[in-house]
Every structure is written in C-alpha cells, then in structure tokens.
Amino acid sequence: MNYQTDVCIIGSGPGGALLAYLLAKQNISTILIERSDKLGKEFRGEHLNEDGEMILKKHHIFEEIESLGLLRMSRVEYWKDGHIFKTIEPENGHAGIHVPQQHLLQSINNQASIQPSYKLMLGTKVTELIKSAHGHYIGIKAIQKDGKDITIQSKLIIGADGRHSAVRKLAHIKNEIKHHGYDLLWAKIPTPKKWEPTIRFTVVNNQQMALFTQTGGFIQIGWNIKEGSYTSLKKQSIQPFLDQLILAFPQLKESIEQNLHSWKDFILLSVYSSHCNTWVKDGLAIIGDAAHTMTPTGAYGMNAAIMDAEVLSQILPKLISQGSLEAGQLKEFENARRKIVKDLQEQQIVAEASFLENFSAPLKLEGERLPLFQYTNKKLPPY
Secondary structure, eight states, X not given: OEEEEEEEEEOOSHHHHHHHHHHHTTTOOEEEEOSSSSSOOOOSOOEEOHHHHHHHHHTTOHHHHHHHOOEEOOEEEEEETTEEEXXXXXXXXXXXXXXXXXXXXXXXXXXXXTSTTEEEEOSXXXXXXXXXXXXXXXXXXXXXXXXXXXXXXXXXXXXXXOTTOHHHHHTTOOEEEEEOSEEEEEEEEEOOTTOOSEEEEEEETTEEXXXXXXXXXXXXXXXXXXXXXXXXXXXXXXXXXXXXXXXXXXXXXXXXXXXXXXXXGSEEEOOEEEXXXXXXXXXXXXXXXXXXXXXXXXXXXXXXXXXXXXXHHHHHHHHHHHTOOSHHHHHHHHHHHHHHHHHHHHXXXXXXXXXXXXXXXXXXXXXXXXXXXXXXXXXXXOO
C-alpha cells in the first residue's frame, strides 16, 4: 500500500507527536508512525520543566494533560542521615511537574486527530529509507504489525525515534557516545501517608540517589551505580542496599519492605550522552534523543525534544512552501538548537561531578527560579 504526505515522522514520543500536531495544525499533511501498537508505553523521564510547560500551554495542550492528571513538585530537598539537610523553594510555585507520558501523548493525539492533515499509524516499523536518483530522501518503506508492507512518499522524513534511532542508522548519520561513569537503576513504590510531592536527594554508598513523587500515589527511585557494575551487583543480596535506603528515608520503610524484594524490582538504564555530526540531510532531519541523547541529569531529555519540535514547526512551513528541503536549508533548525543542547549537556557533566558538594553546607533557599531543576550556584541535580 502506498501513501503520500508532506512530512513523515518516525516515533510518537513527546517530540515526534508534538511536531506532527503542530505541522498538521498548519495544514501540512503529516503521517506519524510508531513501532509500538499503542501510545504512551512506560517511560521514566517524565518531568516537565518551565520551557516544556510554556510550550504546551502556548499550544493549549497543558490544560487537557492537567485534567488527565499531573503533579507539581512543591520543593527540592537534600537528605542526610535520615533528615532534611537542605531545601529549595522555587519562585514559580513548583520545582518541576510530573507528567505521565501516556497523559501527554493522549492529549497531543486528541488535539491532532481533529486535524484533517494528520494521520497516526501504530504498529508500524520503518525498514528502509527511499532516495531519489540524486540522493535526496523521498520516503520510507515500513512493515505493519499484520505483516503488510507499506511505502510512504514524503517531502521530508523526521527521525524522532529515540536514542536507538533506526532513522539515524539508516541515514548513516554518525553518532558519538560519551559515557559518564555510571548507570541508573529505577524502581517505583507507593507513597506513604502524608508524603508531599517533592524531589528528594541523598547519597548512598557515595552514589547519588533521587526520589521523585509521581501521580497516582507513587515514588520513583533513581539510584546511581558504577557503570557496568550491575552484572556483579545483582549476584549479591539486595537486602544491604534496601537497609541503606530505609536508613536514608525512614518514612519509606513499610513501602520498601512490601514492594522491593529482589533486583528484578529494578530496571537498569545504561547512561550516556551523545551528539551527531549533523542533524539533517537532504529531505531528512532528526530530533530529540535521536539527535542528542541526554543523561537523566536535570530531566532535560523530554523537554529538549519538545523544544526541538517547537522550533522545527516554525521553520518547516516556509521551507515546504518553497520546496527547499535540502540539508543547507534544514540547517536553520540545527543551528537554532545545537549550541543550546551542547550547553545543556556540558551543564549535566558539571552537575554530576559536583553533586556531593550539595551536602557540604546546609541552607534553605526560597524564591529560586528553577528553569529545569537548576539549583544552588546554577547547578543541576543528578536526575
């Protein structure tokens, strides 16, 4: 089966879904394809900062997300020896917002589905990029869940398919990876009674740990471990670690004992950042983690993808109307975003290296502006 469209976007995460909606709203025909057969699969980087919040409010998406459920963090706390060591009160009323990806994507898709120029194709996996005789990308080949092969001819291909981007690989875009010396273990447990919506940090075994309150009455635990150590770690008893976790946050004793029993209750994330030698080729662009994978530090990933979508949605209508979708013209998008992303990645490195300094002197900060969990001395927390 063959389709034709102005723009074909691969990957319906926050960046891809938002871009599809913003283009369709401008009467640019857009097909959004997603490998999974449903929207909103489990996702761990779900915190929204002021930049992401502003964009979603600008396009009248935030209100619907709020109706489905989100949670504003009242403050940031640093804990030491089972007690609060330092607190930070943001001036804008919250220190980040937990937004379940399912709520975010559902809200975007609800708005996009109204647009006649929008089409969503779930359970569809890209298998090949199609080039013209002049080497210009002009479409994709894909296979659907039922085994049907399809071809989508498009003026522009957008790869918004994450850190393991198939589009990036098929387009032979070089991706340079930087390891940061740690991996991350995630777990989710129910909140105890009277647990306020906060972000809490501590140190366990000289490693960073963070607790994020989530909607639905849960806490997400993020525990840094030495890079590559999980294979040997999971051969050991988990109990010593759980004991240290309870010692760090005594209020969680009952919830930890009832919900964490083995290493299988944790999910491993290999941590690295990356950058590409280019984000664009003739008839093709990549955004979000496909172009610039971030570490969990500062929760930049989702917000950076949203900002990519916002910027590209403003540039593309003019380029499409002019028929100017060569790499040289698409560089306008890359040039607008590359330095900003590079600076954020450098800030992440500084924050990771200086995290322990946050426990050197107790203080309480009020009225601090936190554009993205940006704390004392403009340093970021680890997640």
